[in-house]
Amino acid sequence: MHAHAHTSPPLHLQPSQDREIQFDIPIRQLELRKGERTLDMLDTVEDTKGNNGERGDLIITNLRLIWWSHRSRRTNLSVGYNAIISINIRQATSRLRGPTQALYVLTKYNGSRFEFIFTNLVRNSPRLFTTIQAVFRAYDTTRLYRDLKLRGAIIQDNELKLLPREQIYSKLQGVWNLSSDQGNLGTFIATNIRLVWYANLAQNFNVSMPYIQIRSILVRDSKFGPALVIDTTARSGGYILGFRVDPMEKLEELFKEVSSLWTVYSSNPIFGMDYVLEGQPQTLKDVTVKREQDDVEVVDQDLESGRDVFAAYYADSSKSTDRQPVYSEELGLAVEELREDLTIDALWNVLS
Incomplete structure (x- = not known):
């Protein structure tokens, strides 16, 4: 019986950053994998959907978008390009800029749809729109x-x-x-x-x-x-x-x-994206602060905190009709029936 096995560095065990969506992961897990490169970094971007009113950094790599809050880098996102369904520019309401043009990113991951809205807080700068759209096109055309x-x-x-x-x-x-x-x-x-x-x-x-x-x-x-x-x-x-x-x-x-x-x-993996911007963007290492700053903000989190983050970005666009109205004792009025995995408290926390 011939059974010669080859053992190589376990690529298949590394996270597939371009295929996953992650919320609030440890900062070390945001480090770039082998073959991943920083293409651009915008240092004044608001995560308008889940963290409206918070400034943050948006790192654009050849595999994903990474956003983290200036206030606490424990508040972060990692959005793989393979999960993206569409990218559009639409009107949004930012707490920092008011009504403004924003980038809407619709995704699908593990059977659920998530929507992300990013607002560039630098006025009259189209860089957020042009860079992400160009990079995603480059990703989409290099799937082989x-x-x-x-x-x-x-x-x-x-x-x-x-x-x-x-x-x-x-x-x-x-x-x-x-x-x-x-x-x-x-x-x-x-x-x-x-x-x-x-x-x-x-x-x-x-x-x-x-x-x-x-x-x-x-x-x-x-x-x-x-x-x-x-x-x-x-x-x-x-x-x-x-x-x-x-x-x-x-x-x-x-x-x-x-x-x-x-x-x-x-x-040294080759992912096929040779998108180059004018000027040299900073690397993730350049914009990473020392680890002790991660502990500046202490937030008391309950068991529902992970679900609240999940709910903040959930895009319930798959339903074709409104659900039946039901009486909510918490609100004292009739509301559309919620999905089983959501509560009034969770939705209230998203909006507040």
């Missing part, structure tokens, strides 16, 4: 660097359409994809960013596997004999893909090569 793709338009005239900064390290003919009962014969390509296989007779039958989405690389027995087995992360679909290469020496050589490329990528 980060997402596993099946049957993509990635092959043209029997050649892989290379991504910017992508280099081919090997191209191997006569590789069987073992995903079907009979297997399919095709070509296997290893680059510095991903592994690609496509069928010889149907080039649109293909798979593109970024190293960022690979959990493990193995050589083990299959019903077709020894095979290169690639296990992908749950967030990419949890695929287990097998490839047969003859003779065994060539299979071992391919295994060593892709394992090495995966290790190199793990030490």
Whole structure:
């Protein structure tokens, strides 16, 4: 039984900052991961939806938006671009600026919709709008660097359409994809960013596997004999893909090569965003204060505090009709029936 496993830096165990939304996390968890870069930093931005009236820093990276309050950096947000549904500019009411144009960011995460409203407190500055919209477009058009793709338009005239900064390290003919009962014969390509296989007779039958989405690389027995087995992360679909290469020496050589490329990528991931602003933005390290300042403000929090933060950004846009009115003893009047996970107190705390 062949079972050679490759152990690389556990990329799949690192937080996927571009796919998550986090509220009020420890400041150390806001540190940039490998491959993440600060693209811009705006130091006078209000989180108008959840912290109206508070100034804060907005850090724009190639994976997410990070906002924290000047008053207490324990009050913060991390919004991954993959969770964003839409970005719009609309009128909002800021406690610091009054009625003004603001950036509305609608997101979806873990089945719930959240809305974030950011107001630039620097008057006559469109930088908040232009930068975030441009960076999100750049993220959206570079998904092949980060997402596993099946049957993509990635092959043209029997050649892989290379991504910017992508280099081919090997191209191997006569590789069987073992995903079907009979297997399919095709070509296997290893680059510095991903592994690609496509069928010889149907080039649109293909798979593109970024190293960022690979959990493990193995050589083990299959019903077709020894095979290169690639296990992908749950967030990419949890695929287990097998490839047969003859003779065994060539299979071992391919295994060593892709394992090495995966290790190199793990030490310095390439996420595909080369968006550059005029001037050099500050890094997160530059705008991080010493840890003792985190303890300046002591806030008494009860068990419902986490739910209040959650409720502050909840966008109940999925309902198509109003709920039935019910009598609220707390308010002494009829109100629209609340969702099971909300209370009058929680909503009052959001508005107060």
